[in-house]
Amino acid sequence: MGTTRSLSRLDPERRRRRIQLLAELAEAQALRERVSPRRARMDRVREVIVHRRRTA
Numbered sequence: 522m523g524t525t526r527s528l529s530r531l532d533p534e535r536r537r538r539r540i541q542l543l544a545e546l547a548e549a550q551a552l553r554e555r556v557s558p559r560r561a562r563m564d565r566v567r568e569v570i571v572h573r574r575r576t577a
Contacts, residue, residue: 531539554561
């Protein structure tokens with residue numbers, strides 16, 4: 522069992538927990554961006570730089 526299983530094949534309880542976790546992570550990230558927009562912007566810039574280095 523790897524991460525390649527589709528979401529629809531997960532058992533309902535595990536699927537519900539996963540969806541809840543992803544929602545909580547998104548909420549936490551949005552809160553962090555509101556509290557410290559400069560740090561959030563720098564994090565996004567850093568991600569872009571890393572991505573460009575990987576694809577170059």
